[in-house]
Amino acid sequence: MEHKYIIDFQHVDVTQHNGSVVLQDISLQLEPGEWMYLIGKVGSGKTSLIHTIHGRLPVRKGTARVAGFNLLTAKARHIEQLRRRMGVVFQDFQLLYDRTVYANLAFVLRATGWRTKRKIDERIMNVLEKVELKRKAGSMPHQLSGGEQQRVAIARALLNSPDLIIADEPTGNLDTETSDDILKILREINRNEGPAVLMATHNLTILKNYPARTMRCERGALTGLDIDEEIDMDEMLEA
Template identity: 50%
Template sequence: MGEIIVDYKGVGLSRDGNSILQDLNLQISEGDFVYLIGKVGSGKSTFLKSLYCEVLIDDGGTAYILDYCLNDIKRNQIPFLRRKIGIVFQDFQLLIDRSAEKNLEFVLKATGWDSQDAIDNRIREVLTQVGMQNKGYKMPHELSGGEQQRIVIARALLNSPALILADEPTGNLDPETGTQIVKLLHEISEKGTTVIMSTHNYAIVQKFHGRIIKCDDGSMKEVMISSHS
């Protein structure tokens, strides 16, 4: 069991003045692979956004992530927290006017990398890690959905994050491609990076082992899913 990197005790989360989740008690450790399940609107995305301070936590309770206390995090600390978190979106959010490699270069330069040699080396490393080492020159529209999602995962890995958040990463992919993407995320987790993945895909949850946290009726609880459910 690795070090605890997410520790929520008695935490509430609201959006637009509406309470979404109440009394969250959750600990997630280094190297955990966590599935977030639950119907649309049950709070999965709200919880993920709270981890990188896009949704603020309510008064009461305590929330720590990667040694930052979210109860009183300063605005100027948030970019440093976010650098330790890689985010994989369902809809890719790649810049369509530049190649895959240039998408990655843009992120590195935006997060303070200035040596072109170091940038080129890091881009090569992450493209190789996601099996896209021969596709970096291609524009996003020249890549399949699965290939674009691999580039998005490469982008999430650039700054060697302690935590990857994947919000419905297979939502726009066919089942076979989705399975490959989750397999890749599991390989990343096995090397020590914590992965939290929201999903509606119970077949994937059954295929690849992980902790399962269900959002339902304003709460989050760890559950087991039987093979026939």
């Protein structure tokens, strides 16, 4: 069945495994191909919300659809299918450090059912080209800079041509210039292929340079940010 939104959350509680409610009665709708930011202080619930969208934290009430999958009724195999429609990028890259860039990507493709060596090679070169890292296919992750490692993580997120990329503070470990490179690459991917992007960030320079619809986690609620609202830098960065 077709759905209008890539993420459609209505009256959802974001709840930790221990039962504590992190965000109460939230609504969040993301259109296909849309680019949206998620902001909020440390501990305000950004990562918990991302984990909920990713099917790692349970949803018990409301409406919660991601890429057409209903999180309230999805079985484990549906969650597995859903995760193929979704690429995830983390602050700390989460590469496998005991193998090459190529092997990191091949591992994901094999785990998601790719069998033909030629097709695997083609796909890996295709995603590495998008992040301008073709020449590093044979490198070990520790031989790469932080920015390059994050680009490998982005390439990995693209392997199965996702409808949605969720990025949890993807520039949190990077300097300003490298962060900007990462943003440019993600913007390019978002424009050319149209996966929607939901990005949690603390980086106000990014919000300023690449403005887009922004939602804020605050005191257990998720609210839309007025486009003209000045973001108080101190308040944003306060732990």
